[in-house]
Amino acid sequence: MVHVPSLSRRAFVFGSVAVAGGVAFGQYGHAEQAPSSAVATNPLTAELGPNSVTFNPWVEISPEKITLIAQHADKGQGVGSIQALMIAEELDLEPGQFEIRFAGPSPAYFNTGFAHELAPFMAADQSPEAEKARAAALEWLRKAGLQMTGGSSAIPDTYEKLRMAGAIARETLKAAAAKRSGVAAADLRTEAGSVILPEGTKIPYVALSADAAKITPVAVAKLREPSQWRFIGKPMERLDIRSKVTGEMKFGIDRTMDGMVYAAVKLNPNKGQPIKSYDASKAQSMPGVQTILKISNGIAVIATNSWYAMQAAEVVDCVWEPSKYPAEQADHWNVVASSFAPRFLGKEWRNDGKIDAGLEDGTLVEAEYRAPYVGHQPLEPLNGIGIVTDRGMEIWVGHQTPQSVQFIAATAIGMKPEQVTFHNEWMGGSFGHRLEFENIRVLAEIANQMRGIPVKLIFSRKEDFLQDIPRQIAMGRYRGSVKDGKIIAADLQVAATAPFKELQARMGAPTKDPDGQLAVGIWNVYYNIPNYRATSFEVQGLSPSTTWRSVGASANGFFTESFIDELMHAAGLDPLMARIEMCKIPIYRKLLETVGEMADWKGPLGSGKGRGVAFVESFGTAVAEIVEVTMTDAGIKIDKVWVAADVGKVVDPVNFENLVQGGVVWGLGHAMNCELTYAKGAVQQTNYNHHEAMRMYQCPVIEVRGLENDYTVRGIGEPPVPPAAPALANAIFAATGKRIREMPFNKFIDFV
């Protein structure tokens, strides 16, 4: 039997997605039976108005307007804009000529962008075996019908299919115009929302909708050449920028509905546990309060105004069922520390060479690293509007997994998922928070008790902190050895709670397979180290945890790139030059060289200044960062950051730069000063003054360069995050000689 060690990496997710399709989403059978043509599976067909046409699940044209469907939810990353513009690129529409609507739940919107992440091959692997596995993963995804925004997948998913959606619409509109005018389609052209006849007459698309509806959508074989692009790759104004600057943008929290009531909640801070009893006598008589309801894990106050509801919820006296996980933070760390044991083994992801011999042969370097629980805390708190009737529930909420919203809401109130009608909203941030369901379940329970009345729920910031399912808690125990100026062995062991596996379970698709996210940052490491082992252990019985911007790599990337730095120091190597020299993948080597050029890297700076470098690939996107700091009397000052990221194709350059800068700020800020700690079963941090991350005065200049050497298009939402923390820690070491092996760093050093 041929031993293929890497094949089982992430392969577990195949099985899980298949289960998800069948059990959680009820779509598997549906997708299987559905004919393969886009028209038959197009969810827009069902609710199409008179004289209107839809060519595919992304384009709808009525006599009044053109609507482009955004299947990926927008939480600030800009996909609400670029998805429509990629369609407009081929459909020849100008900004302002169309409306954007977020997709409802449908397997037609399954995420093809997960294919690479699911296939058990490293990102840079273009072998036939790797491509075959990715194709197989794509088929699983198609059958599962899972519609999800996440994993930095929006652009990889939509880059081709949305342009094709636009091209099919364009050619079909031309066919309709040809039929009407008697001119051959080949002699027609399109521009700015119209088909144009050879003599110059313009027929607006909206005027062709009824005719186009009568013909079969035209098959288009070829997409336009990049040289013909008007939008893609060029500086664009995001379509949502103006409304966000004028205050017109309506986020989920801004929606109102006639006859609605306002709800606030107080929930058991011992996550996952129910309420035992409560006394609402004081709250009952407070201004604006209409009623107080018991729900499974707490109470809800219904009032005439959100503030009245929050004030009253605060004073309801609740008795909680205690936590199942340890009440005190120190015990969480003790559990993590005791999880480096065979019975907690997730998986040995890599075992190259002879690790034991390698460690014995040379100078041993050992280090232990820690990454705490961290909150997501997007600025728009969790919220939603729901109305339950005997027929079902209708819900308006910003979420990344529409089908899971249906599943969670329906399960909470004893309905079927198809009885839940979901409407997505523009989101004021997520960072992984809006992949979870705390607000969904609670809103369903409240609305179910208020049948027929729209209920608007807003979590207070305190409640949002208390219910935030955090980033995994993680510890790395690393050993390595150096000899003759070379790194000859690295044995990376990580013990952490399993964020993605836990999320899958909450989505209704539990799996026993190891969490592939715990492999990221220890498995996909591209340095030439002859003896190399990477192992994950999955910690049991602690706080629930979930995906936090960059997920596994947010902790593992810090551990690994800090440790590589320690090994290089022990071997007497320059941290950038050695990374370049040891990097096995040519395009990644180029990336490291680029970031070095940007920073004009010349080795140690001296006089209290230091530079640190880090390089992490996550979600297929390789990112290298250099951070420069100065040790001042007031503490560490971050002077500048340089970032190079290779995404194959930079689709939306201005937004790309903004996202990279934001990812760096996210990575640095949380590494500097954020953690969530438990006491008496509850998180102790309840507002931003306890969990601040970066503010303006600490923000350095961040210089960004996007490279396009990768062979396929990659995402950029998360990958800039993982290198930021280790690059900062390595810079602090270079400036001060002090190694910081635990986040947040402000436990060990002051920042300006």
Place this chain on the structure above:
Amino acid sequence: MFDITVNGVRHRVDVVPEMPLLWVLRDELGITSPKYGCGIAQCGACTVQVDGAAVRSCQARMADIAGKAITTIEAVGNGKLHPVQEAWIEHQVPQCGYCQTGQIIQAISLLETIPNPTDEDINEVMSGNLCRCGTYERIRVAIHAAAKKIGGI
């Protein structure tokens, strides 16, 4: 009952005296551009102008605000875009955008006090406004650009 004037329009609201202006604007008057972020003056998303000064509306009690003139982002440009808003568009500052109405009002206030701020001035005044998406650098650049616009340079 309290009287307040928002963007030149007078309103009468029936709320308790301690209700913060933020919730009067959002839930009583349906003006949703000031955002609820933290409720304790830690994030600045709720910032509005009260008699011309930038104020955290989550901390301003109705009893203290009555009779004063409130301006929200909708009216800062007197019917057109304010130069700070123009700069915000030109430099594509927002990501999720939730904090940006508060950032813009704070920036307008900064430029009224210090027409040509240094980076240090900007850091000083703007650090009370949190941006979880991390758009700080673009905010800084946009404020410098707006200063030039206003100064007519």
